[in-house]
Amino acid sequence: MHIATWNINSVRARVDLVERFLRERSPDVLLLQETKAKDSEFPIETFLPLGYSTARTGQASYNGVAIISRSPIEDVETEFVGSEGPAEQRRLIFGTVKSPSGRPVRVCSVYVPNGKALDSPAYPEKLAFLRRLGETLSARGLVGDSPLMPLVVGGDFNIARDARDVFDPVQMAGKLHFSEEERTTFDALLSLGLVDLFRESSSEAGLFSWWDYRMQAFRRNRGLRIDYLLGNRLATQTLDRAHIDREPRGWTRPSDHTPVIAEFTNL
């Protein structure tokens, strides 16, 4: 089973790139972030002939997440536990899909707030978002030593985990995306029982998932690893490999992010 995550930076502006990715990579599941489309504007009909169904939750202009899956998507959830009504910013979607061997797998597409700046009100909201995600996964029995079913969370976390994940650790020290507090909060989420699947496959530095559009950052490989696939214990124990697919960042009119892909055997 292949599961991918990709911050697409507008699904309508890049519907052809999503289509190309589905055709060329044939993932079983593609988790999208920053779709920037209301549900009524999401091009679900483009993916149907390719054999994919879609669950999405979006809004105009900003945010928006989706699950694109070869198998039907069931038990869709789009709010944190304990939420009073729908969140204004559409950043979270869960669904249950079936693996090629017919087993249920819980998947989640998440778009963690950027935080804007360390002194912005958006910054504590970013940290709170990560904690609420952890509370939701715990409340649903999806993390810990004996989770209810395999879980793969994919998304743009807007945090680089360590020095290998930033182009210049000295320049980035203490900055947004790489502050101690952000990294500690992300670590706390992982300590609930989630594994950074890419790091199961590679300990190499300088492998990034995002490059700024400006200053030829991609050509110069000045990027960050801020997009992750996370597996709970049941998912991680069947992981074959995970990698960053750099190629789509070089396609015409690309997203500033590139996909991360995990391949599971016997999931």
Add this chain to the structure above:
DNA sequence: ATGACTAGGTAGCCTAGA
């Protein structure tokens, strides 16, 4: 210190992204 790109919504080119 600032801006460098890009998309979306709107008709203010500005907000937001990272």
